[in-house]
Amino acid sequence: MADLVESNDLTDMRLWLAEHPPYEIADELARMDSHLAIIPFRLLDKDRELEVFEELDPVHQQEILMGLRDGAFRELLEEMDPDDRARLIGEAPAKIATRALAGLSPAERKMTAALLGYPEGSVGRYMTPETVILHRDLTIARALEVVRAKGADAENIYTLPVVDDGRRLAGTVQLGDLVVSEPDTLIKDVVDVFVPRVQASEPAEDAARLMQQANLVALPVVDSEERFVGILTFDDAIELIEAADSEDIARQSGASPVAGHYVAASVLRLARARSVWLLLLIVASTLTxxxxxxxxxxxxxxTALALFVPMLTGTGGNVGSQSATAIVRALAVGEVRLRDLPKVAWKESRVGVVLGIMLAAIALLIGSFLVGVDIAVAVAMSVIAICIWAAVIGSTMPLLARRVGVDPAVVSAPLVSTLVDATGLLIYFTIARAVLGI
Structure with a gap:
């Protein structure tokens, strides 16, 4: 596609666009500079234009919008799903956000403003209010009539919220259950009252993880009084989990997350995302x-003690990084909670013992051959102690970070490795002096 755009071959561009699905087109647009991506986007049919646009990340959506005339700008935003539009406007610069809200119809503006009223990062920003709501006293036959009448305007009709007279959530019912049930059966007789639900102010990532854990297609969202306000759909949940995992991976590698497509990101942008953490880590490494x-x-x-410094610092850093990565992942998927800190520390200390003994045996063998038994014993003992210490530090730091409100991924592999390097040397030289009688 990029070659066709650069050669300004409009005919072949139209053919290429007609032969590829929206997600592939969106990926190609995300790889291009914004002033080039707008060219094939304008060649799309109206129906496919919206499909492709909604496949883009907000940062690329903003770039596309900046290249559209007012009429196309307003029409595109008007047709978007409310949750996708709220996410776009919420992350856009003030200039784009103001222009976007001003161009919406009163009904769509009201709906979007309601979603933007929820805290940033909350599930209220990602839920869709466009759903088919059923009353618990309806019959199955009447419920199906409601679905047929209103389903075309809803984002999801596979999981249907059921409410009482006060619009409080009574549960959900699956469309499949409606289809196979007797027409005169009441909704309240088939509703799932134990379905999980979340409040709109709760973190969106937690809601997405709950959907993953409970194998849900859609998750009902309620307000503080249990009134139904919207549904989080599985496609938004997948995007939330992907974004959260990408952010964790970036922070675990000692970098800030970079929004948008990697190929389209500039060298300076990538360097800036990594430089801050590298500067902090190089300062921290002065401890060593x-x-x-x-x-x-x-x-x-x-002087022979210096030969083993790289091996010991590397081993400690690796053990600590492995523990930190395991706990960050366990925290993300809900396998570990803050109250599990003592249990985690005890388990990882024992893992450190096992790893330390295995690695110490190798260090003792190599050290005895190279520098003699006395120094080799000091090195082997240091390996065991450092492995235990590194495993405990690597496993507890993410949990302590969560306790004080810091992203656990921030204090993961690079920071743990740097800290273990310095403290590991203290352990090494202290043991060496005791064993060698220095």
């Missing part, structure tokens, strides 16, 4: 230098 200076006399007396 200070430790080395503190034991300079020990190194002068037994």
């Amino acid at each position: 230098v200070n430790v080395m200076q503190g034991f300079e006399a020990t190194l002068e007396e037994v």
Whole structure:
């Protein structure tokens, strides 16, 4: 596609667009510079234009909108699903957000403003209010009539919310259950009253994880008084989980998340996302230098100890990083909670013992051959102690970070590795001095 755009081959561009599904077109547009991506986008039919636009990330949607005339700008936003539109406007610069809201019809503006009224990152920003709501006292026959009458305007009709007279959520019913039930059966006799629900102010990622855990196609959202306000659909849940996992991966590697497509991101943008954490880590690594200076006399007396510093710091960093990554993942999927901190620390300390003994045996064998038994014993003992310490630090830091309201991924692999490097050297030189009698 990029070659066709650069050669301005409009005929072949139209053919290419007609032969590819919306998600593939969106991926190609996301790879291009914004001033080029707008060219094939304008060649799309009206129906496919919206489908492709909704496949784009908000950052690329904003770039496309900036290249559209007022009429096309308003028409595109008017046709979007309310939750997708609210997400776009919520992340857009003030100039685009103001222009977008001003161009909407009163009904769509009211709906969008209601979603934007929920806290940023809450499930209220991602839910759709366009649903078919059934009253618990309806018959199956009447409920199906309601679905036929209103279903075309709803984003999801497979999971249908059921409410009482006060619009309080009574549960949900599946469309399949309506189809196979007797027409005169009442909705309240087939409703699932145990279906999970979340409040609109709760974190969107937690709601998405709940959907994944409970295998739900849609999750009902209620207000503080249990009144039904919307539904979180599975496609939005998948996007939320993907975004959260991408952010965790970036932070675990010591970088800030970069919105948008990697191919379209500039070198400076990628460098900026990584530089802040690298600067912090290089400052933190000066702890290692200070430790080395503190034991300079020990190194002068037994210079062979310096041979094993890279091995010990590398081993400690790797063990700590493995523990941190495992706990960050367990936190994300709900396998570990804050109250599990003592249990996690105890389990990981024992894992550290097992790993330490395995690695110490190898260190003892190699060290005895290279520098003698005395130093090899000191190194082997240090390996065990460092593995235990690294496993405990790597597993507890993410949990402590969650406790104080910091993203656990921020204090994961790179930071844990840097901290274990410095403290591991303290352990090493302390054990070496005791074993060697320095």
